[in-house]
Amino acid sequence: MKKAYNQTWIDNLHIQQQAAEWKSKNLLTPAQEEQVKEHFPEKFYRPGLFVKIGLFCFAVVACSFFIGFLSLFWVDTHSDTGFSVLSLIACGCFIFVLEFLIRDRKLFHSGVDNALLYAAVAAAMVPMFMLFNHAPLWAYCLAALAIIIPATLRYADLLGPIAIFGLVFTLLTDLMMKFALGKALLPFAIMVLSVCIYILVRKSRDIYYRECRQILEVLSLVTFYLGGNYLVVREANAIISGLNVSIAPQIAFAPLFYFFTLAIPVAYIVSGLKKPDRMLLIVGLLAFAFSIHTYFHYFSILTVSQGLTLAGALMIAGAVALIKYLHTPKHGISDEQDRKNNLADLQALIAAEKLGVTPHQPGLEFGGGTFGGGGAGEVY
Amino acid sequence: MTTRSILNDLTDKEIISPQQADTIDTFEHEKTFSIHWELRSILYLGILFFSSGAGILIYENIDTIGHQAIIAVIACITAYCYYYTYKNSLPFSPDQVENPNKLVDYVLLLGCSTFLGLEGYLQFQYNIFGSRYGLAVIIPTIIFFVCAYRFDHRGALSMAITGLASWLGLTIAPLSVLSDNDFSDAKLIIPAIALGSLLTAAGWISEEQHFKKHFAFMYMLMGGNLACIAAQIGLFSFEPKILYFFIGIGLCWFFILRARQAQSLLFLLMGTVYGYCILTYVIFTNLGADAALGLGIFYFLFSSVGVIYFLLNFKKFLGIKPEIRK
Numbered sequence: 001m002k003k004a005y006n007q008t009w010i011d012n013l014h015i016q017q018q019a020a021e022w023k024s025k026n027l028l029t030p031a032q033e034e035q036v037k038e039h040f041p042e043k044f045y046r047p048g049l050f051v052k053i054g055l056f057c058f059a060v061v062a063c064s065f066f067i068g069f070l071s072l073f074w075v076d077t078h079s080d081t082g083f084s085v086l087s088l089i090a091c092g093c094f095i096f097v098l099e100f101l102i103r104d105r106k107l108f109h110s111g112v113d114n115a116l117l118y119a120a121v122a123a124a125m126v127p128m129f130m131l132f133n134h135a136p137l138w139a140y141c142l143a144a145l146a147i148i149i150p151a152t153l154r155y156a157d158l159l160g161p162i163a164i165f166g167l168v169f170t171l172l173t174d175l176m177m178k179f180a181l182g183k184a185l186l187p188f189a190i191m192v193l194s195v196c197i198y199i200l201v202r203k204s205r206d207i208y209y210r211e212c213r214q215i216l217e218v219l220s221l222v223t224f225y226l227g228g229n230y231l232v233v234r235e236a237n238a239i240i241s242g243l244n245v246s247i248a249p250q251i252a253f254a255p256l257f258y259f260f261t262l263a264i265p266v267a268y269i270v271s272g273l274k275k276p277d278r279m280l281l282i283v284g285l286l287a288f289a290f291s292i293h294t295y296f297h298y299f300s301i302l303t304v305s306q307g308l309t310l311a312g313a314l315m316i317a318g319a320v321a322l323i324k325y326l327h328t329p330k331h332g333i334s335d336e337q338d339r340k341n342n343l344a345d346l347q348a349l350i351a352a353e354k355l356g357v358t359p360h361q362p363g364l365e366f367g368g369g370t371f372g373g374g375g376a377g378e379v380y
Numbered sequence: 381m382t383t384r385s386i387l388n389d390l391t392d393k394e395i396i397s398p399q400q401a402d403t404i405d406t407f408e409h410e411k412t413f414s415i416h417w418e419l420r421s422i423l424y425l426g427i428l429f430f431s432s433g434a435g436i437l438i439y440e441n442i443d444t445i446g447h448q449a450i451i452a453v454i455a456c457i458t459a460y461c462y463y464y465t466y467k468n469s470l471p472f473s474p475d476q477v478e479n480p481n482k483l484v485d486y487v488l489l490l491g492c493s494t495f496l497g498l499e500g501y502l503q504f505q506y507n508i509f510g511s512r513y514g515l516a517v518i519i520p521t522i523i524f525f526v527c528a529y530r531f532d533h534r535g536a537l538s539m540a541i542t543g544l545a546s547w548l549g550l551t552i553a554p555l556s557v558l559s560d561n562d563f564s565d566a567k568l569i570i571p572a573i574a575l576g577s578l579l580t581a582a583g584w585i586s587e588e589q590h591f592k593k594h595f596a597f598m599y600m601l602m603g604g605n606l607a608c609i610a611a612q613i614g615l616f617s618f619e620p621k622i623l624y625f626f627i628g629i630g631l632c633w634f635f636i637l638r639a640r641q642a643q644s645l646l647f648l649l650m651g652t653v654y655g656y657c658i659l660t661y662v663i664f665t666n667l668g669a670d671a672a673l674g675l676g677i678f679y680f681l682f683s684s685v686g687v688i689y690f691l692l693n694f695k696k697f698l699g700i701k702p703e704i705r706k
Contacts, residue, residue: 015386022404032396040389045692048645054652055691062684068677105692112688276413285418305436312430319423320483326415334412335419 003208004102004155005044012040014207044108055111063094063119084127091123109157117155121147141171152212161212165219169193183240184252190227194220214279221268221283228260231294261291273333383408423486431493447505454498461491469531474591477532488527489535496520496539517547529592537595541579541602548575569614573627576607580631584638600638600647607631608654615658628658648694656687 019036022028028036047055067090074086098116107113128143145167152160169190176182176189198220201213226232234251251257268284271277296307326335387405390396396404438450465488470477499520502508509516521543528537548571583599586592611628615621635651660683664672 015389018383018386019390025407028396028400028404036390047691050646050649051691051694054649055688057653058656058684058687058691061680062688065677065681065684069681072677112692273413273415278413281415281418285422303440305433305440308429308433309437310433312426312428312433315422315426316430319419319426322415322419323423323483326419329412332412334414335416 002154004099005108005208006042007208009042009044009108010208012042013044014210015040016042043106045106045110046108047110052109052111056115059112059115060119063115066090066093067123080130084130087123087126091120094120094123113155114157114159117151117157118159121151137174138171141167141174145171156209156212158211158215161215162219165197165216165223168197169223177240186240187227187233187257191224194224194227198224218279218283221280222287225264225268225283225287225290228257228264229290229294230254230257230261231290231297233257261294265291273331276332420486427486427490427493431490431497435497447501451498451501451505454494454501458491458494458498461487461494465491465527465531472530473532476592476594484531485533485535488531488533492520492524492527492536492539495523514547517543521547528595532592534595534598537598538602541598545575545602545606548572569610569618569624572610573607573614576603576605576610577627577631579603580607580634600635604631604635604647604650608650612654612658612661615661625658625662629655632658648691652687652691656683 016037019028019033023030023033067087070086070090070093074082094116098113098120101107101116102113124147125144128140132139145164148160148163148167151157152164172189172193173186176186182189197216201216201220204213230251234249234257237251238249265284265288268280268287272279272281272284292311296302302310323335326333329335384405387396391398438445442450465484468484499516503516521540524536524540524543527533528540549568579599580603583596583603586599587596608628608631611624611631614624615628618624632651632655635647636655638647638651660679663679667675
């Protein structure tokens, strides 16, 4: 599939970013960085994040009213076929504008092109649902994949890998659920598929798909863990079997899943630190928090408040101890502030949301997030 | 594309010497893996969890522990936090202070939140402020403002702004502006607009005067959001509409113009979106329902294309040099 964006510019962009990083470490002089920019130019239009959001929202509005505009000239909007043809025409228009803007305005994931792409893909899928009302789920998944995979390969949009990943797993689950044996083996199938996807995407070295690859990596790490997590398997098993009981029954191979629940996060964290791979580490930390939640879900010895307090105290103690320990770098791990804190404002806002309580409502006003969803959520 | 291949590219173009390339290559291989932000996040969440959990825990066991004991413990924690912060803080400076002691920020935050808890507790149990709620709110607000400026802490600043707003009976935290405020009461609209504009002005002044410049974002985000939303609700539901219209449009124009400084494009977005809503509302209410239905599709299609065109070219419209990019 031919790539929509200019590959050379993307390479150059990467080189420039790398050079900027080296410059911040004083490995390159500012003059050299300027030279890099000169020799490896890129002319993409890349606005700030908030302008992107604005562009995206207004492009979505424009796209939806464009369909309304088209339907003004279209007599036959009530029959399925008529509407399908209409949406195919809209899809064609969206793609045309998208290609034009990428070429002419040099957009590069700038909000407008994202919105146009989503609108085009959605419009392309409408006929499928309109004309084939009663197809099985797997057929819809396959058809959607047939549209989304080429679109992702061409535009490398970030939502693409997420959609593909979701569809592939829906497809797998749908097919496995048709057999009794399939139901029992579903967790293992999910884990195997996750491993396959992870190995496959690790092979890709193309800078064009770097972010797509990272998303797929994270997702497959997460599903691999969730596929082996005792809590998820046990509860999902109860739902699949159609049991309507308050406590889900014990599952087969329980010790194996206990093992997975503990071992996978630890393995993630250790290999994340060794490689070093930040995503692996963060997913590992989150998974670890969820494993603790799993444990307390079944062997609850503490109330929620006790659990929160204890977890908070342990997290504070552990983090402080590690910060002190890593005062001088050890084992290739350091506590250096090498990235700028882009999140200082965000952290302050969280403080305003969570802590900024008015004093005349004491006590109960506290109590933010639940215990399980913790970990290192705000790093990225 | 690997580090090595980039270095080869750079040496081919004679930007760096082979020796320098080797230096960089060695650096890339030997550099340590920093888990700074991971640890900070765990610490931060730990503080959130601990204070939430401890709050509930105390509330549940209030009968067995005894009030004096609890108050004493909270007071000790608070005092220690402030003492630690004071001990390890750097002297005051109007610029951003980079404190090498990495814990201070978090300790101060913990101290501020336990102080709130302490005060709430005293009020709940001993009613020390009586019904003078205003006093109960303004004391922590003042303390937090002092802390924010003295110790250069954005979290304390945001808590202080929140306190100031709740002194007027408003909620200002960005996600709760709409859900927690009762704007059906016209009496709240004017204070909300006034406070919001005041905060925006405070942010503007601190930026213009180079006095705690990095605080400007917080002031403007919280204040501007509050003022714009309040002005819009005033426009939608109360009289005199013309006043609210001009206030709203004025604020939006101010935010769009501020993108000139390119400090944050968030304000450009805020100005554009709020301004678009206000203009659309005014146009449609003045046109009447029939004309609005007929023109709706054309209006939205062409106006949103127009806004997109504006956002794609805002640098040209506002006369910003292309180098400024965030």
